[in-house]
Amino acid sequence: SQTIHQWPATLVQPVGSPLSLECTVEGTSNPNLYWYRQAAGRGLQLLFYSIGIDQISSEVPQNLSASRPQDRQFILSSKKLLLSDSGFYLCAWSWEGTIYFGEGSWLTVV
Amino acid sequence: SQQGEEDPQALSIQEGENATMNCSYKTSINNLQWYRQNSGRGLVHLILIRSNEREKHSGRLRVTLDTSKKSSSLLITASRAADTASYFCATDPSVTSYGKLTFGQGTILTVHP
Numbered sequence: 001s002q003t004i005h006q007w008p009a010t011l012v013q014p015v016g017s018p019l020s021l022e023c024t025v026e027g028t029s030n031p032n033l034y035w036y037r038q039a040a041g042r043g044l045q046l047l048f049y050s051i052g053i054d055q056i057s058s059e060v061p062q063n064l065s066a067s068r069p070q071d072r073q074f075i076l077s078s079k080k081l082l083l084s085d086s087g088f089y090l091c092a093w094s095w096e097g098t099i100y101f102g103e104g105s106w107l108t109v110v
Numbered sequence: 111s112q113q114g115e116e117d118p119q120a121l122s123i124q125e126g127e128n129a130t131m132n133c134s135y136k137t138s139i140n141n142l143q144w145y146r147q148n149s150g151r152g153l154v155h156l157i158l159i160r161s162n163e164r165e166k167h168s169g170r171l172r173v174t175l176d177t178s179k180k181s182s183s184l185l186i187t188a189s190r191a192a193d194t195a196s197y198f199c200a201t202d203p204s205v206t207s208y209g210k211l212t213f214g215q216g217t218i219l220t221v222h223p
Contacts, residue, residue, distance in 0.1 A: 094209035
């Protein structure tokens with residue numbers, strides 16, 4: 001069966017520090033991968049999606065970037081965090097149109 | 111922009127009652143999906159209904175879709191305290207959208223024992 005792992009689960013980072021959130025998917029090959037952000041515990045915003053290695057599309061301009069160095073690995077990064085980057089970040093993969101989410105990473109920028 | 115808009119924003123009911131949540135959207139869709147999120151956790155897929163379907167069931171869940179009104183509803187029958195969570199609808203605009211769903215703001219459901 002397929003599983004998705006995302007880490008770290010929580011982190012507190014100072015403004016201006018770098019960020020790296022990692023996500024891996026097991027049990028499937030060549031999945032579509034996504035990074036979503038959820039602010040204030042409400043709706044989700046799609047940040048990035050990837051249909052293959054080094055094939056990444058950004059949905060909104062922002063202070064973040066994404067990379068996919070391996071087929072089942074998706075990384076969300078920032079060189080310098082802003083206060084507005086705080087939120088709940090969710091990695092996900094899809095199969096036949098259904099999205100399967102990881103457990104999320106809580107980021108607090110202080 | 112958020113395509114799906116859930117109504118109500120919050121719903122509080124007693125165990126055993128039915129819970130109905132509604133979702134409206136603006137543009138044409140390939141399918142509409144409902145997800146559940148327990149506090150502080152990832153989202154869990156509940157049910158997918160395609161644009162050519164009008165109703166779908168899964169256990170205590172019943173989803174309807176009215177494409178003419180661009181709306182969907184999620185009914186949870188005989189609710190339980192464990193159903194307490196946020197519920198989101200999400201729309202998939204086309205078969206070539208690579209699963210890029212647009213989520214609504216969600217309905218917070220509280221089921222009191």
